[in-house]
Amino acid sequence: MDTGMSVTDSSLETVRVDLGPRSYDILVGHGALDQLGPRLKGLLKRPRVFVLTDENVAAAHRERVELLLKASGIESDWLALVPGEKTKSFTNLDTILGWLLKGGAERSDILVALGGGVIGDIAGLSASLMKRGMSFVQVPTTLLAQVDSSVGGKTAVNSPHGKNLIGAFYQPRLVIADTELLATLPPRELRAGYAEIVKYGLINDPAFFDWLEDNGPRVVALEPDAITHAVAVSCRAKAAIVAEDETEAGVRALLNLGHTFGHALEAANEYKPDLLHGEAVAIGMALAFRFGAGQGITPKEDAVRVRKILEAGGLLAEIPGRQGGPYTAAHLVELMKQDKKASAGKVPLILARGIGQSYIHPDADLGAVEAFLKAELLES
Ligand code: NAD
Ligand code: GLY
Numbered sequence: 432m433d434t435g436m437s438v439t440d441s442s443l444e445t446v447r448v449d450l451g452p453r454s455y456d457i458l459v460g461h462g463a464l465d466q467l468g469p470r471l472k473g474l475l476k477r478p479r480v481f482v483l484t485d486e487n488v489a490a491a492h493r494e495r496v497e498l499l500l501k502a503s504g505i506e507s508d509w510l511a512l513v514p515g516e517k518t519k520s521f522t523n524l525d526t527i528l529g530w531l532l533k534g535g536a537e538r539s540d541i542l543v544a545l546g547g548g549v550i551g552d553i554a555g556l557s558a559s560l561m562k563r564g565m566s567f568v569q570v571p572t573t574l575l576a577q578v579d580s581s582v583g584g585k586t587a588v589n590s591p592h593g594k595n596l597i598g599a600f601y602q603p604r605l606v607i608a609d610t611e612l613l614a615t616l617p618p619r620e621l622r623a624g625y626a627e628i629v630k631y632g633l634i635n636d637p638a639f640f641d642w643l644e645d646n647g648p649r650v651v652a653l654e655p656d657a658i659t660h661a662v663a664v665s666c667r668a669k670a671a672i673v674a675e676d677e678t679e680a681g682v683r684a685l686l687n688l689g690h691t692f693g694h695a696l697e698a699a700n701e702y703k704p705d706l707l708h709g710e711a712v713a714i715g716m717a718l719a720f721r722f723g724a725g726q727g728i729t730p731k732e733d734a735v736r737v738r739k740i741l742e743a744g745g746l747l748a749e750i751p752g753r754q755g756g757p758y759t760a761a762h763l764v765e766l767m768k769q770d771k772k773a774s775a776g777k778v779p780l781i782l783a784r785g786i787g788q789s790y791i792h793p794d795a796d797l798g799a800v801e802a803f804l805k806a807e808l809l810e811s
Contacts, residue, residue, distance in 0.1 A: 442655070444663040448582065448670040450677060453602045457582060457666045460659040463609040464496070467543075467570065468503025474566065474604055476539045479506045481531055483554045484545040485514040488572050491615040496545060496570075507543075508534045512550070516702060519553050519588045521597070527557040531565075538562040541604070547573035547620075548580035548708075552598070555586030559601035569606040573616055574624025575709050577608040578631075578665035579686075583673040594694075594702070600678050608666065610658045622745045623709025625651055626689075626716070628661050629740055631668040633716060634685050637787030639664050640740070647744050684791050688781040689716030695766040696750065699758050706751070713741045717748035722795075722803050723782040733786045753809050760804035764797050773797070 443460040458466050471480060480500065484493065489511040500507050510530050512518045531542070542565060544554030551569050558567035569581035587598030613621060628650065632640030642660075643650070649657035669686065676683040693708070693715030700706045720737045723729030738748040750758055772779050777794035784790065 442659070444659065446663060446666040446670055448602070449674040450602060453584075453677075455603060455605050457606040457608060457670070459577075459608045459610070459663040459666060461609070461611045461655045463607050464499060464570070464612065467496070467568075467607050468499050468505055470605055470607070471500070471505060471541060471543075471568065472503055474568070475505070475541060476537075478504050479508070480541050480543050481534060481536055482507050482509045482543045482545055483527060483550055483557070484509065484511050485518065485547075485550055486511045487514045488546045488550070492545065492572065492612060512553075514549070515704075516549060516589070519549050519595075521588055521590070523553060524557060524560075524588050527553065528561060531557070531561050536561060536565060538565050540565055542567040543570060544568070544581075544603075545570045545572060547571065547576045551576050551581050552585070552587050552595070555584070555601050555603065556588055556598055559586060559599045564601070566604045567601075569603045570612075571606065571608055572612045574613055574621050574662075575627055576624075577610070577613075577662050578624060579627045579669065581606045581608065582666055582669045583683075584677065594697075606666075608662055610653065610655065610662055613653055613658065618745075619707060619710075621651060621653075623707040623713075625744045626709040626713035626741065626746055628665050629737075629744065630686075630688050630712065630716060631665045633720075633737065633783060633786060634668065634672075634688055634789045635787055636664070636668060637785075639668075640736075640786050644736070644740055644743075647740060651744055681791075684779070685781060685789055688783075688789050689713070689719055691715065691767060691770065691778065691780055692718040692763075695763045696758065698766045699762055710746060713744075713746040714748065714750060717741055718750075718804075718807065719780065719782055721807070722780075722800065723784075725803055726782075726799065728792075729783050730785055733783070736786060750804075750807055753807070756808075758808060760801050760808055760810055763804055764801045767797065767800065 446457040542558045544551045571577045571581035584600045584602035587595035590596045650661045689712040693711035696711045720734040724731045724734040741748040780795040782792040
């Protein structure tokens, strides 16, 4: 059976995202960055790239990346943006396109996104627009970006009307996920990315979930074999779903496990940095399993295992603050109603018949969701 993954040397793994003419490799492992120059050379028409990053990542990794590119005979133009979600703006899209045009970027040049999901998302959208599509390569530097945002071609900026509302599906030519880059990542960011790893076990891979129950602490401690395995399995899981449904007409929605509750929490918290996206997804996954248990869909013991694995990874598995905190059931349900597919008091939710058995529940009753959230929040 073609698993879509092959070992290239003793430490690196290659995951193939199979999308016909838009197919590409994801190289995963400690030291994968060493492959950047040689791989780019095979894609470039002239030895020059544009590198978009943020100031934190530039401080930690620019020097090395620049040297590695030079060693392969590749010159690089750099733009480092202010870190943070606000950077994913129309204004910065304009800044990036202006920088590329001023620098004489040609359609056959490559834009390298060196950073987390913020940089990857805005770089991808910029590349899709630049001269109707220049190539881009993802070098994700957060765990979340390595296992989720750098794979699958969703690109976006935010609008005052909401997150990620302006975007395009635009696939990279290559992804280099060097797990060594994670050593400089703040621990909270690392744990937020771990939530997305747990998600893949919960969607359709119970054996991976079992493995994480035993090895999760080694993953979060960045032990090379454990983190490489976890990132590669996650990328392979996402690659398989994206290959089946590139533009989210169906099965790709499974990747949103925990996101309906999670997005409502993030929005209610006004996207403040005290609740990171991955942290909200962790709470959202725990809520989805407990809601499913209350509805008689999910075995109660599986909801308990989900709570335990998240807490063992240093994540919250319940709504912060609970009674008297910044969240109310009514407000969260109000926010869930803004889901494009919500109608007549129902909303689609990703629920699970057990660990590794997630499915798209098309019409969860928002009245039942509100009653469940009231109980979670200890509201009277
Ligand atoms: P991020 O890009 O904001 O990075 C988090 C923080 O870590 C930033 O302060 C950044 O400067 C810093 N950082 C990054 N790498 C570092 C490193 N190696 N060392 C030190 N500091 C480092 O956040 P994120 O969690 O990577 O991405 C979140 C974004 O991803 C959101 O905008 C979300 O919408 C998007 N996203 C997109 C997809 C997709 O499919 N395209 C999927 C999930 C999330
Ligand atoms: N992060 C969800 C997706 O890529 O579809």
